Amino acid sequence: MKRSKKQAFIEIAGKIGSQRHLVAVRDGFVAVMPLVIIGSLAILINNFPPFGDLSLVAGLNTIFGEGNWQQIGGTIWNGTFAILGLLVTCTIAYHLAKSYNIDRLSASLISVACYIMLVPITDDFGLDMNWLGTQGLFVGIIVSLTITELFRILVTNSKFIIRMPEGVPPGVTKSFRALVPALIIFSIVGLLQTLLTILAETTIFEIIYAAMQQPIQGLGNSLPAAIFIALLNQLLWFFGLHGTNISGAITEPVYISLVERNIALFQTGVSAYEVPNIVTKPFLDSFIYMGGIGTTLALLIAIFIVVRHEKKHPYREIAKVAAPASLFNINEPVIFGLPVVLNPIMFIPFILAPVVLTIISYFAMYTGMVPRTVAILPWTTPPVISGYLVTGGSLRGVMLQLVNLTVAVFIYIPFLMAGVRAYKQRMEG
Structure with a gap:
């Protein structure tokens, strides 16, 4: 056969x-x-x-x-x-x-x-x-x-x-x-x-x-730059490197200054829809890295969907332990515990999900469907709350987060199913 x-x-x-x-x-x-x-x-x-x-x-x-x-x-x-x-x-x-x-x-x-x-x-x-x-x-x-x-x-x-x-x-x-x-x-x-x-x-x-720093010189407020940062961070994290720390020395000064410009204009009465900068630090933190790098909150949701009938499955046990921290965008337990690091089955969705969400979020703000970011929050602020606050108190920011989570869940599900089947075959063998 x-x-x-x-x-x-x-x-x-x-x-x-x-x-x-x-x-x-x-x-x-x-x-x-x-x-x-x-x-x-x-x-x-x-x-x-x-x-x-x-x-x-x-x-x-x-x-x-x-x-x-x-x-x-x-x-x-x-x-x-x-x-x-x-x-x-x-x-x-x-x-x-x-x-x-x-x-x-x-x-x-x-x-x-x-x-x-x-x-x-x-x-x-x-x-x-x-x-x-x-x-x-x-x-x-x-x-x-x-x-x-x-x-x-x-x-x-x-x-x-x-x-x-x-x-x-x-x-x-x-x-x-x-x-x-x-x-x-x-x-x-x-x-x-x-x-x-x-x-x-x-x-x-x-x-x-x-x-590691050289490829990210000269980044600015553009979709290609945001996609590049998402790809770079994901690749580094997949190999066990703290991508956000490695790239942060270059990217954070750039993206924090961009959101500070938005905040200054917003305080003068400019609408959150009209401020100039889309790609900022809270843009990445609140709409791309929900649950942490790799949008791993969506990964945990996908695990609970895929193995909902297997109460003692290792994926589910890790998800239960990691979920409380993931709500506050701390995802080391799932990154190193599932693990995602050097896990070939998780490579594609872990890389793909943030890139897709970056494109969705960029065009949602570029077209005016969602306000741009006008606030800096602690990176541990949970999704939904962060989406509301960084867009100046707009429910559209919350809706964008929910859409992004849904898309990311569907990206992770087929690969999780393959992982579950592979685990079952190992146990039976």
Whole structure:
């Protein structure tokens, strides 16, 4: 019997999904899920949208003093998202070493040490925290995979192994087996960092960051620019990179200044339909990234539709955990928990949905069907509320959000159905 295109797609996706290094990356992100969820809750509380005197923020300020309560969430963030690149380096190396049945702890420790060796040093000789978090994820993935592979080659070669006499505790034996491989790896990484510092006066982190910034120079208030940003952010996030952080240094100054121009005119009496700029930061936050990057609120809705009769399905369990945070546009639980990262089945809808919604939203405002954005809100403001407020109190902004969510749900559904079938086949096999 001739295979259908869907069956062929599922088989190809299955082979890609079982690739050793991709599995290690996936499992590495899954391992830090509890910290991601806790960090998400801390971000949510610290950025809870204000609603006048009845807001949670106003109440906490009254009890603890202006802004003092945010130190708790800030401290939690320091132990989760602020060092996410470092954590993922450890967990990916651990799972890749596990797949090779080599010393997992040594591979993890050596990878983390190499990552820290590559982190830029501040003027007071401390580690630059900017590169320990989500901005360092890409380097973390490269380091963990490369160092673990190099460690595997060295630790399985008898020439590089120090053998201990019988009777020595297993833990000591393992440590000495890793001694020479670790020395060789540290020497290579140290030499690389030294050459970059002396010859180029830079670091691997800064090289990659600069390379990511170049394609988004000169962005402005145009549909092609908005589509490009949507594509770039989605691609970066699909590979586990914090796309909004990487591109934000260039795009946010541009798009915040555009909405500020709209606000200034709106305050002088110009209608929200007549302000000049369509593509702004709240345009992207409120109408494209509902539920977070990839319009993942629509993904969660699609999951509840597709697996509505399977109460214990993994997709549904992840959706139940991720839904509360997603209402406030925090989607790391579903990005790393489903996962969407490096998931071939999710690639097309994750990329396509925001691009389609960008086009719909742009023409809705360009043609005057929906007012343009005239307010800046915290990015954690939930959909519907944000659509109403950023368009100057227009229900048409809410309607556009509902239309966009509906379109995105229909984009995600067929791919989720393919994912459910693939999961069922694995369980039955």
